[in-house]
Amino acid sequence: MRIKKIEIEGFKSYSQLEVVDKLDPQFNAITGLNGSGKSNILDAICFLLGITNLANVRAHSLSDLVYKQGQAGINRATVTIIFDNSEQQPAGYGKCKEIIVRRQIIINGRNTYQINGTVATNQRVSDLFRMVGINVNNPHFLIMQGRITKVLGMKPLEILSMLEEAAGVRMYECKKLNAIRIIEKRDAKVDEINKLFEEDILPRVERLKKDRENYLEYQRIEREVQVLERKFNAYDYHNSQLQIKELENKAQTFRQQITQVVKEIDQLQQEAKREEENLRKMESECAKNTAPEFQKLEKLLKEKQSSLAKIESEKDGKEADFNELLVSIERKIESLTGDRQHLETKRNYLANAQSENGTVEQQGLSAEEAVQRARLRLEALARGMTTDEQGNAVTLEAQLIAARTKLSEQQTNSKKLEMQLSQSRKVIEKKRLELATFKRRSSGDHESKRKIETEISKIERDLHSLNFDPELEKNFEAERKLLSREHAEITRELDNFEARYYNLQFNYKDPYDGFDRKNVRGVVAKLFKLKDPKFATALEVVAGGRLYNIVVNYAEVAKVLIDKKCIQNRVTMLPMDKIEVRGVVSKRQIQEAKRMVGDENVFVPRELIEYEPELEPVINFVFGNSLICLNMEQANLLTYKNQNVNCRTVTLNGDDLNPRGILTGGSRNHKASVLSALHDVFGKYERVSQINREQHSLNAKLASLRPIQQRFEDLNAKLRDHKHHLDAVVTALKSNPVEVLTEEIGRLEQEIKDLNETMENVLPDIERLKQLIRELEQQKKDENFHENEKNNAQRELDNAKKELERMKDTFGSAKERLASLREEISLLEQSIENDRKELAQLEKLRDEKNTEIEKFAAKVAEANESVQHLQDDMDKYNQDVRLKDKTLRTKAAEISEFKKRISQLKNKQLSNEKDAQEAIKNSKEFAKRAQQLERIHRWISEEKENFGLRNTEYDFTDFTFDIGKREIEQRKDRIKELSHTINTKAMHLLDTAEGQCQELDVKRSQLVKDKKQLYDTIEQLDERKKRELIAAHKQISNDFGSIYSTLLPGAGAELVPPAGAENCLSGLEVRVAFNGKYKDSLSELSGGQRSLIALSLILAMLKFKPAPFYILDEIDAALDISHTENIGKMIKNHFSQSQFIVVSLKQGFFDNANVVYRIQFKDGRSIISREENNRQ
Structure with missing residues (x-):
């Protein structure tokens, strides 16, 4: 390399x-x-x-x-x-x-x-x-300045270091030292793990094991207590049942003896007659006392109802006026829309007509203008004048003077333009030279500006690709606020409604997290909708108390709600999976009923309502056992007169006829009908559901918009930052000479361009003026000029008239058609403007009337509330009267029974009756105890068949109340003792601690294993390093002597270990010989010889392993x-x-x-x- x-x-x-x-x-x-x-x-x-x-x-x-x-x-x-x-x-x-x-x-x-x-x-x-x-x-x-002399001054170990570097083992030494340091750190980690084992983890594990044993004992005793308490309660219930049977047998014996005494029946009937007369007197007195109060309430109620009717009448009048106004506004909008469409159609017609006849119209107008010009020219020539280019009558002399003046002005302008062009060209050349100089100095700012503009373009493309409309989110929010406001208003109205009809409310709390509320359907009355409100009273009577039952999908749901005490009030649950429908009116009975009174006079209740098909069992359970008729006569005929029907029948007024001979009814307050009131607000319930769905949809849309909106806002913020940065750069560039010069050069280039364009216009105008002057001078000299011009003018006039006459028909019709369309369009525009103003006035009037209606609506609501309060007072009054009536009847029955029992006790077995009463009392107490146990412990009703059976958990052999109480108390005392030291998390903590213990033990073993492998590897590599260094020493020493003898003939040199050392691993020294005789010290050599020795040693090492x-x-x-x-x-x-x-x-x-x-x-x-x- x-x-x-x-x-x-x-x-x-x-x-x-x-x-x-x-x-x-x-x-x-x-x-x-x-x-x-x-x-x-x-x-x-x-x-x-x-x-x-x-x-x-x-x-x-x-x-x-x-x-x-x-x-x-x-x-x-x-x-x-x-x-x-x-x-x-x-x-x-x-x-x-x-x-x-x-x-x-x-x-x-x-x-x-x-x-x-x-x-x-x-x-x-x-x-x-x-x-x-x-x-x-x-x-x-690398042999830097002074390195030669440093080599000679090196110690044996430093020379050995050079040898190691030359042999390529120096990097191994560095890696080995790093490895040893890592091993030392790992040893410290092992010690830390051992300390953690001994001082923390193992004691904690032992402590948790003890806690686990205590916790397991605590759980075992708790289970034993539960079993014992269950057995104790079962024994209590079983014993109560045995006592009830025994006492009932005793009471039955006493009653059989008492029933034999019937001799005093006549006397008891006379006494009952006297008591009935007394009761009638009491009822009469009660009626006299309560009549004035009833009349007062009734009078006040009628006054309030009359006032309510008057306000409602006024409100209805206002609403009628308001509706008429709305119709007027709608008609005005329709008229305005039609006029606008008509206007657009007319404009299209005008555009088409202009495209078809516009050329003809223009040609006709041009022909008229030609006739006018020819007449003016002829009139001017008749006065000894002529016309100029604008058609004005002037003399030849005046035209000539004007042309010469204009020519002089244009020639002056031409010279000025040439001077300005020359000056501007000189200036722009100078500016361009200056710009080239400054551009070399400030290319960085322009590059920065270009990069920022590129980035801005990229951000704008990203913004465009998002396709996000910021107004969309605002619109959704506004729509959600409107829905929330409407939801609050409707909910407030429904709350007021349910406050009046509290039986329609059903509130409960979830028994556990994740409870599916769809399994609770709600109150029966809210699960269907009336088809016709006139049947409300009849349907309410048919349903009775079942109208307020709570429908759930499964019996398990009802059980959970009751067991978890999620319901505040006492209610009756209807599980749809457990409903048993009995006594439903059959098709045969319905057909027979319709045959007897006519199809239009008998109705099946479930056919008068709308409900979901899956609620069919509930509807049959509530309404299935009855028919509805129009009046009592029809109901009596179906219930009692025909054995083929013989079912419960209810009239529209609420009279209830039962085949068992029970008849209930009388005057009913239709306004107080729950189903009728519910029918009026049913639409509001549906609207609330619809609003909830719309709000859910809006929330989903807003949630889907939020990531895009966030991205849009981030990009916008980034765009603003870049634009601000660009403005700063542009401002800096504008103050920069390059930008100033560029702007000036651009201005000069535009100025030169404008001057050239002006020059191009001036030069032809000068030539035209020169030509015009020559023609005018020639005309001035021509004696026949005026005569010739008159003839030419007359010919032009004749030709123009002929052309105008030729186009007269087409031009006239086109002109008339276009003028008619333009007039229609103008009228339509004026009509639209007037309609728009009228519409604005109508809308203003609509707002004012709407405000008035809202005020009347508030008055109606207030009056309704007053009427309702009085109606509630009347209902309460009637209820109190009925209660008093019931009390009197109950009292009469109690007196009659009391006298009967007294008569019996006087005539038969006074002592037996006392014993019977005691047996009945005790039996009731035991029955009450059994019911209480069964209500508290619902499992009793399922397991009571096994109570007292041998070889079961309810085997009561040798079991008594005292034994059960003693065993339960002993175990509860032990639970109380353990509860002070129990650790409920011991099981989980022990598993965690044992897991940590195992993990640390694995890590410790791995560390020890890795340490051994590292030391084995280091030992092998040390041995290989030793061999490599010995071989390198031998070769480098030979090359050292050879190179030195080459540079200095007759001399020799070698590398040898220090005195007393076995090999080169302890260090190396340089020995030099001249003519076969070694020197004792290198200090005996000259400077040049010493430099050659050092250089030879370095070159020998380089030769061993070339870099x-x-x-x-x-x-x-x-x-x-x-x-x-x-x-x-x-x-x-x-x-x-x-x-x-x-x-x-x-x-x-x-x-x-x-x-x-x-x-x-x-x-x-x-x-x-x-x-x-x-x-x-």
Whole structure:
């Protein structure tokens, strides 16, 4: 890998880029005067190779390597070397014919390497050069000034270090030291792991094992408590059931005895009659007391309803006016739209007519103008005058004077234009010269401007490719706000509605995260929609309490909601998978009912509503057992008179007839009907669902827009930054002489262009005026001029009249048609403008009326609320009356039963009745206890069949309440004791700790294994290094003696271990002999002899393991001319496989080089020139 080219810029004395090009692959010499910068080239090579000791390149810091330390406006030093890699030596670079290494330092900045244009680390560059035997920090290929004398002063170990570098084992030593340091670090890590094992992990594992045992015991006892409590509760329930049966048998015995006493029935009937009379008196008194209050409420309600009707009437009138106004606005808009379309059609007609008849019209107008011109000319000639170019009547003399004046003016303008052109051309040439000068100085700003403009174009293309409209996001947000506002308003209305009809509300909380709310359908009343509101009351009576049941998809869902206590109120659940529909009216019954009263008089409830098909079981369960009729007569006929129908029937007024003989009904308040009110707001529920879907869609659209919007905003911000930067650059350029001169040159070029165009217009005008003057002078001299002109004018007039007469028909019709279209268009435009103004006035009036309607709507809502409050008071009053009535009847029944029981007790077995009451009381208590247990523990209803069976978990043999309580308390005491020390996370923590323990043990074993492998490898490599060094010592010592005897005939030299050493591994010393006799010390030699010894040793090492290139810096300084020539010849003849770059001041040395580079120092910087040495 040889050096082909060196580029130096800003390094030491090389302020500008200097290139050492076309280096000879064998022998290159660098020469020049002292201080010219010869050695700086070698320093640049060492700098690129990564030298760390800056003293070797005569610098204290990296900033010293920059030209004048950055004080001359140069703040960076750059060295680039191109290596010939045709031999493909370094591993990993086999495909590279050239390797380009570049190093740059910046004052107060970064220090960077690049290999083939890619940024590289210092270590990567160092490894690259070491792979080809180049280590600049311990170089055997580099012999700098003073290195010769340093070699002679080296100690045995330093000479051994040179031998190691030459043998190629020095890099191994570095790697070995690094490996040993890593092993030491790993040993510390192993110690740390062992300490962690002994002090932390193992004690923690033991502690967690104990915690796990306690936790497992805690769980076991908890399970035992649960089993015992379950068995205890089962025993309690089983015992209660046994007691109930026993007590019921006792009570039954007593009742059988009491029923035998029937002798006192007549007496009891008389007493009942008297009690009924008393009750009637009580009812009469109650009616008298409550009548005034009822009349007062009824009167107030009628007044409020009358006031409400009046306000609603006024509101309806306003809404009717408003609707009429809306119709007027709509008609006006339709009229305006039609006029605009008509206007557009007329304009199209006009355009087509102009394209068809425009030429005819223009020709007719031209013919009229020709007739007019001919008449004016003839009239002027009749007065002894003529006409000018504009058709004005003037004399020939006046025309001649005007033409001469105009000619004089144009000739003056022509001369002025020529002078201005000449002056402008001189100025522009001068400015162009100045511009060329300044352009060479300021090309950087223009390049920066061009780059910024390119980047701006790219950003604008990216923005365009996004195809993003910023207004779209704003529109979506505005639409979402409108929907949110509408949703809030409707929700508020629905909340008020549900507050009035609280039974329609069903609120619950999710039993667990991820609960699917779709499995809860909701209240039955909200799951269908009335087809006709008149059936609301009848359907409400048919459904009864089931109207407020809660529908769920699965029984498991209902169970979870109840078990998790997710529902605040007591409700009845209808699981769709468990519904059993019974007593549904059959098709035969329906057909028979229609036959009896007519199709139009009987209705099937489920056919009067709309619902989802999957809700069919629920609808049948709620409505399936009844029919609806118009009146009581029809209902009575179907329910009681025909056994083929014989089903429950409900009238439109809400009368309920049951085949079992039960009849309920009476006056009902239709306004209070839940289904009727629900029908009125059903559309609002649907609107809320629709708004939710639209909001979900909008949110999805906004979410999809956000990445594009973010990209759009980022690009916009980047575009603004670039434009701001461009403005700054443009401003700087405008103040720049280049920009100012460019602008002035552009202005001058435009000025010259304008002057030329003006000149081109002036010159023909001058010629025309000259010709006109000649013609006028000739006409002035011609005596028959006026007569001839009159004849010509008369002919022109005749011809123009003929042409106009010829075109009269076509021209007239075209002109009339076009004028008519233009008039229609004008009228339409005026009509549209008037309609637009009227529309604006109507829209203003619409807004005013809308405001009035909103005010009336508020009044109606307020009046409605007052009426509703009074209606609620009436309902409450009626309910209180009914409750009182019920109380009286209940009281009467209780009195009758009491008297009956007294009569029985007086006549029969007073003591038995007391025992019966006690048995019944105890039975009820046990039944209540059993119900309570069954309600609390729902598993009892499933498992009670197994209670008391032997060999099961409910085997109650030898089990009592005391035994069960004692065992449960003992285990709970143990649980309480364990709960203070229990660690519920012990299982998880133990698994984690054991995993960490195992992982650390594996790592520790691996570390020990890796350490052993490393030491085994080091031992093998040390042995191989020893063999390599001994072999290298033998060969280098022989070459050392041979080279020295060649340079100094009769002398000899060798490398030997120090006294007492077995081999070269302890170090090496130099011995020199003259005529076979070895010298005791090198101090006995002359300076030249010592230099030759050092040089011979270095060359011997170079010969042992040749490097790709060698650098020699004035190694011949202490040698005379003959030895210098010998060294040059020896290098050329014996080191033909390596490249030498030498610095020398002696002619005899560099005369042997193939290429000589001469260095000169001019204008404060070094300059390089190349010469090829053709001397043989």
